[in-house]
Amino acid sequence: MTEKRIRTVAVHAGSAPGDSFGALSVPIYQASLFTFPNAEEGAAIHEGEAPGYFYGRMGNPTQAALERSMAELEGGEAALATASGMAAIALALLAVLEEGDHLVAQASLYTSTAALLDEIVAPRSVEVSRFDGSRAEDLEAVLRPDTRAVYLETPTNPTLSVVDVERVASIAHAAGALVIVDGTFATPFNLRPLSLGADLVVHSATKYLGGHGDLVAGVLVGSQELVDAARWRMMRVLGPVIAPHTAWLVQRGLRTLAVRMERHNENAMRVAEFLEAHPNVERVHYPGLASHPQHELARRQMRGFGGMIAFEMADAQAAKRLVDSVRLISLAVSLGDVASLIQHSSSMTQSSLTADQQRSAGVNPGLIRLSVGIEDVADIIGDLEQALRT
Numbered sequence: 001m002t003e004k005r006i007r008t009v010a011v012h013a014g015s016a017p018g019d020s021f022g023a024l025s026v027p028i029y030q031a032s033l034f035t036f037p038n039a040e041e042g043a044a045i046h047e048g049e050a051p052g053y054f055y056g057r058m059g060n061p062t063q064a065a066l067e068r069s070m071a072e073l074e075g076g077e078a079a080l081a082t083a084s085g086m087a088a089i090a091l092a093l094l095a096v097l098e099e100g101d102h103l104v105a106q107a108s109l110y111t112s113t114a115a116l117l118d119e120i121v122a123p124r125s126v127e128v129s130r131f132d133g134s135r136a137e138d139l140e141a142v143l144r145p146d147t148r149a150v151y152l153e154t155p156t157n158p159t160l161s162v163v164d165v166e167r168v169a170s171i172a173h174a175a176g177a178l179v180i181v182d183g184t185f186a187t188p189f190n191l192r193p194l195s196l197g198a199d200l201v202v203h204s205a206t207k208y209l210g211g212h213g214d215l216v217a218g219v220l221v222g223s224q225e226l227v228d229a230a231r232w233r234m235m236r237v238l239g240p241v242i243a244p245h246t247a248w249l250v251q252r253g254l255r256t257l258a259v260r261m262e263r264h265n266e267n268a269m270r271v272a273e274f275l276e277a278h279p280n281v282e283r284v285h286y287p288g289l290a291s292h293p294q295h296e297l298a299r300r301q302m303r304g305f306g307g308m309i310a311f312e313m314a315d316a317q318a319a320k321r322l323v324d325s326v327r328l329i330s331l332a333v334s335l336g337d338v339a340s341l342i343q344h345s346s347s348m349t350q351s352s353l354t355a356d357q358q359r360s361a362g363v364n365p366g367l368i369r370l371s372v373g374i375e376d377v378a379d380i381i382g383d384l385e386q387a388l389r390t
């Protein structure tokens, strides 16, 4: 998709003004039931053999509009919107994995995804092996004939490591394994994993896709076959459906995704440069900086480097002092909001890990995660500057 195209797609995708009296904004269909035209057609809709809606858990026109948008933005055949990002990840994994399968996962993953693998997936007879996602060359050695899928996140949460999706996909496919990518940090504006060979993309729409810190949602995108498996085998029995109003809010968020991401990308680059030059900051992790170990890969693979920065203060005390001293930037978990957010990783989102697990995930006691918002960048830098003086 060209530069111009994705900006246009973000504004128009999913809308169908021919329906609903020509309403340009997709209406919120606040309905859990849809009547059948007759018994025969009703039976076909009920089994997913004919298009249409019958019950809110299995689909709704507002949800479908969001799904069309995300499929188009990611370049996938179909999408399934869910109640949260974790629901999208769980449905994707459960739709793909069978008992006795082998799964290869990137070593460093969002903590709840890692917990899902360790506490829910692995105990149900799916063996899980890990590999360092920044070293695609290590993948081949962990793949096995029974490997069903490889699970990745890029850039990773919280240390912004970048995975070579094209290389991982070609190694995984050669071994007969599918590739699932969590694209939450990048969004389809900065990275389109399906075009690089991935089979499924999952997102926490709570973050940049919604963009305004006012909803919790998720989405998975891929082939019709995989998305159907997630909807008809997993959504049907597990039920983490997105509410129509939430689907509408995410859809509205997508309308401004391109302009927001452009500003997030620009602001984060400037903030990363400021932090890297500051004497009180020990290290900055941002794929846009030449000092990032995978900077060249990120340049090749991504349209922009995103709005997320991790940086290290000398110790936990200095990090906590900094996050307590910001005034414009909010001390909060989550990310991808229009407003800048900051958090101390080891005592907040990464606190469920042991000290050893934190160390091996690169979460040093002084690590701070900053979600750079779309405010005037001079104000963001000014706030950090005063906080770094305290």
Ligand SMILES: Cc1ncc(COP(=O)(O)O)c(C=O)c1O
Pocket (backbone or CB within 6 Å): 084, 085, 086, 087, 110, 112, 153, 157, 182, 184, 185, 203, 204, 205, 206, 207, 216, 217, 218, 334
């Ligand atoms: C990379 C990543 N994936 C998935 C999730 C889970 O999304 P949700 O909170 O919408 O369930 C998060 C949440 O922080 C995340 O950062």
